[in-house]
Amino acid sequence: MTTGHAIVARALTRRFGDFTAVDGISFDVAQGEVFGFLGANGAGKTTAIRMLIGLLAPSDGEAVVAGCNVRSETETLRSRIGYMSQRFSLYDDLTVRENIALYGGIYGLDDAAIRARGDRMLRDLDFLASGDAFVRALPLGWKQKLAFSVALLHEPSVVFLDEPTGGVDPITRRQFWELIYAAAARGTTVFVTTHYLDEAEYCDRMSIMVDGRIAALGTPGDLKAQHGVRTLDDLFVQLARGSAGANA
Amino acid sequence: MRAAAPTLSALFAFVRKEFRHLLRDRQTLAILLLLPVAQLVLFGFAVRTDISRVRVGLVAPSPDAAVAALRTRFAHSGRFDLLPPVADAASLEKEFRRAGVDVGVILPSNVAERLQQGEPLQVLVVADASDPNTGTTMQNYATAVLRDWSAAIGARPGAMRLETRVRMRYNPTLESVNLFVPGLVALILTLITSLMTALSLSREKERGTFEVLLVSPLHPWQIIVGKVIPYLGLAMINVLSILGAAWLVFGVPFRGSLLFLLAASLLFALVSLSLGVLIAAVTSSQLAAMLAALGGTMLPSTLLSGLIFPISSMPAPLQVLSHIVPARWFIVVVRGTLLKGAGLSVLWPELLILTAMLAVLLAAAVRKTSVRLA
Amino acid sequence: MTAVSVRALAKRFGDVTALDGVSFDVEPGELFGLVGPDGGGKTTLFRVLTTLLLPDAGHATVLGQDVTRDLWSLRRRIGYMPGRFALYADLSVEENLGFFASVFGTSVDEGYALIAPIYQQIEPFKTRRAGALSGGMKQKLALSCALVHRPDILFLDEPTTGVDAVSRREFWDLLARLSSDGLTIVVSTPYMDEASRCDRVALMQSGRVLAIAPPAQIGEQFPRPLVAVRAANRFALLQTLRALPDVASAWPFGETVHVSDRRTGLSAVQVASALEGALRSSGLDDVSATPISPGIEDTFIELMGRPSETSAA
Numbered sequence: 001m002t003t004g005h006a007i008v009a010r011a012l013t014r015r016f017g018d019f020t021a022v023d024g025i026s027f028d029v030a031q032g033e034v035f036g037f038l039g040a041n042g043a044g045k046t047t048a049i050r051m052l053i054g055l056l057a058p059s060d061g062e063a064v065v066a067g068c069n070v071r072s073e074t075e076t077l078r079s080r081i082g083y084m085s086q087r088f089s090l091y092d093d094l095t096v097r098e099n100i101a102l103y104g105g106i107y108g109l110d111d112a113a114i115r116a117r118g119d120r121m122l123r124d125l126d127f128l129a130s131g132d133a134f135v136r137a138l139p140l141g142w143k144q145k146l147a148f149s150v151a152l153l154h155e156p157s158v159v160f161l162d163e164p165t166g167g168v169d170p171i172t173r174r175q176f177w178e179l180i181y182a183a184a185a186r187g188t189t190v191f192v193t194t195h196y197l198d199e200a201e202y203c204d205r206m207s208i209m210v211d212g213r214i215a216a217l218g219t220p221g222d223l224k225a226q227h228g229v230r231t232l233d234d235l236f237v238q239l240a241r242g243s244a245g246a247n248a
Numbered sequence: 249m250r251a252a253a254p255t256l257s258a259l260f261a262f263v264r265k266e267f268r269h270l271l272r273d274r275q276t277l278a279i280l281l282l283l284p285v286a287q288l289v290l291f292g293f294a295v296r297t298d299i300s301r302v303r304v305g306l307v308a309p310s311p312d313a314a315v316a317a318l319r320t321r322f323a324h325s326g327r328f329d330l331l332p333p334v335a336d337a338a339s340l341e342k343e344f345r346r347a348g349v350d351v352g353v354i355l356p357s358n359v360a361e362r363l364q365q366g367e368p369l370q371v372l373v374v375a376d377a378s379d380p381n382t383g384t385t386m387q388n389y390a391t392a393v394l395r396d397w398s399a400a401i402g403a404r405p406g407a408m409r410l411e412t413r414v415r416m417r418y419n420p421t422l423e424s425v426n427l428f429v430p431g432l433v434a435l436i437l438t439l440i441t442s443l444m445t446a447l448s449l450s451r452e453k454e455r456g457t458f459e460v461l462l463v464s465p466l467h468p469w470q471i472i473v474g475k476v477i478p479y480l481g482l483a484m485i486n487v488l489s490i491l492g493a494a495w496l497v498f499g500v501p502f503r504g505s506l507l508f509l510l511a512a513s514l515l516f517a518l519v520s521l522s523l524g525v526l527i528a529a530v531t532s533s534q535l536a537a538m539l540a541a542l543g544g545t546m547l548p549s550t551l552l553s554g555l556i557f558p559i560s561s562m563p564a565p566l567q568v569l570s571h572i573v574p575a576r577w578f579i580v581v582v583r584g585t586l587l588k589g590a591g592l593s594v595l596w597p598e599l600l601i602l603t604a605m606l607a608v609l610l611a612a613a614v615r616k617t618s619v620r621l622a
Numbered sequence: 623m624t625a626v627s628v629r630a631l632a633k634r635f636g637d638v639t640a641l642d643g644v645s646f647d648v649e650p651g652e653l654f655g656l657v658g659p660d661g662g663g664k665t666t667l668f669r670v671l672t673t674l675l676l677p678d679a680g681h682a683t684v685l686g687q688d689v690t691r692d693l694w695s696l697r698r699r700i701g702y703m704p705g706r707f708a709l710y711a712d713l714s715v716e717e718n719l720g721f722f723a724s725v726f727g728t729s730v731d732e733g734y735a736l737i738a739p740i741y742q743q744i745e746p747f748k749t750r751r752a753g754a755l756s757g758g759m760k761q762k763l764a765l766s767c768a769l770v771h772r773p774d775i776l777f778l779d780e781p782t783t784g785v786d787a788v789s790r791r792e793f794w795d796l797l798a799r800l801s802s803d804g805l806t807i808v809v810s811t812p813y814m815d816e817a818s819r820c821d822r823v824a825l826m827q828s829g830r831v832l833a834i835a836p837p838a839q840i841g842e843q844f845p846r847p848l849v850a851v852r853a854a855n856r857f858a859l860l861q862t863l864r865a866l867p868d869v870a871s872a873w874p875f876g877e878t879v880h881v882s883d884r885r886t887g888l889s890a891v892q893v894a895s896a897l898e899g900a901l902r903s904s905g906l907d908d909v910s911a912t913p914i915s916p917g918i919e920d921t922f923i924e925l926m927g928r929p930s931e932t933s934a935a
Binding site: 262466620 | 669672673674675676693694697698700702703705706707708709711712713720721722724725726727767768
């Protein structure tokens, strides 16, 4: 296994009974890269991510994330990665600071570190004055941005984002992506899935899963050129139309 | 421009859909059909009448030494609580009615004399029991004491002729399966009608289909009626199955009119249904509806209706509260029909109260059920 | 007579203003799009127009009938698809369709001609439980159920959310076809690229309509020349642009960043070459700037950002 890569997957496979959800996918993600992981619903994306973050054991194949083997070193793995999704976010009935304290505590940060990093995070977001607001009172866009920052609180080397910008306005989405760029510039590897194909363009490299396999892997520009399409949306449609899952 | 009257076929289509939901949810259906019978059997067999102290009343027209000896035996037997002497058979009957005595022993007059003459002693033992098992046990206890006594006073073997009877107790105490059955009927009806209806309506809202139904020619009351009908049918089936099981397994009698009981059950079911509809109308999620239904219908029906704790033994405020629990009145009706064979002429006050409750709840439910989302 | 007429519609929920004085018209046979993020008021607007909610102020008519007074006759003539596919998961495809048909007093046979292009795509699966369908197929079934009673107008609230890209395209092909056959359709979507398939688009945010125009003309509301800029390192590009004093706005759009200049009187070409110069002298590699015409999303962002900055308050 090559070291120095943030994520390495080799022939990663997962079966449920006689249904193969993920069928031997292989790819690398370099440290500090922003990697877009795309695929239609039911293509195997969610299963693949669950394996990478140590929630699901692979049936076959290997993966190493942040230097940890996903099969055998899940404890260490979880302390080195961050995770944020639309469903799994901040607690609505706690304040912003309470959420920070909670997640900081979960990841083993001491009080001083929680305070220092929390303050810095809020300042960067221009949110310092509103640290005691209840999360449920915040607009969706702010919840997403805060959730992302909280996922980075313990300074993981890889952060997994599962459809983080669903339903937010175009401005907030872009602000969110600037946060992603800033994190990547600091050396954090960002692994993100999204339904917005224009956001896939923001990534350094990307992959598209179809029927459990990776049907495309590379930079957005290269992929468009290779397949002779103008936009990633066209590429996606082209690949998905050939899938067994279309109209099933 | 008034719309054309809502069509019956639309309602029928809705009812058909509701039956499909009900029948396809196999798990819930199994629970709703089997649970009542299972509960009945469990409680019936698990319940043990407390017969550690049996109250015995002696009727002896001519008290003498032999009678005194018998009294002493009963008093020291460790199983019996001996009551003051009962004057005659009529007084004993009164005591039974009052539930003041469990076993009555009626001795002939002039016991000592008859012994001397060598005449047979005719002794009657009557056990007032909640079920045949208990009655037999009490009889056996009493018989044992009597036999010892007869030997001790010098009667020849066979001189004492014992006649035994078991009578069914009318008065309500928890231990009686007879008396539990009415409560169970009320409970099951409440569960099915208010809880399931509330859940079904809330589920429709949570699923999002409720909005689409509203934006259609269907009136809200059609939606409600359509949801209610399958559960009403289920509830009636359950009433019959509980009564059938109770009769078959435990020998619970059915002295009144089945038709009358079913009609009363229908009335009670409608009361519970209105409550369920009201709950669904004012709650915002399935979870809230379920909790409100459990707290607002099941709990009072279990605790305040006289099912578990006799109303007369509750603290005064709770007794007052129990008046607004529909199950309380319904249980009276069921008990009367099952055990006493009472009908409309006797039970009309309770039925009137239930009808009044129905009117109030229905009006509230109709008011709360809006033609719009808000 | 307009198909939909809305005047100064307002609605509050507690202290949240969902609709803040909305006014617009929809012509018969139009494919009218409502675009905007969550919480913008689109769903509330739909609920008022489909007679589900009473507005606090203003009024609206659909098909010439008042939405607050004539609800029963309107409910016969409206087809409605709320978000999240209101379908019965434990009923089959044909049972769902049959149910919705009978609720409207009609039958699948009567409505078949209209729904055929859509329904035929899922008809092979008609005995399957609706809960077991894929997202795209649920969408088609929900649309069929909304159309089976041959409504005079269709209201679709975010019908493509959560569905894969292929199904989204097919769905809009179906909508275009229905519209060209004369059906008035009012549809909301958070995807700007779908908005461009409508006859006219209304941008909604915070309960207000920011702009209404045919998609091709929305860009005319963008006040300044717009330039698309590229560079090797995108993050560095963004940061540099933000630091330039003459830059009015800089937002990432796919591979490029769309930039507009504060100064008036400059053409797009002039802005482009000025930017290239400024960026190269800041040390960025592979810089190129090209004039572009503003699209729906550019305009939306511009209009959105106007009254107040998007900070949490």
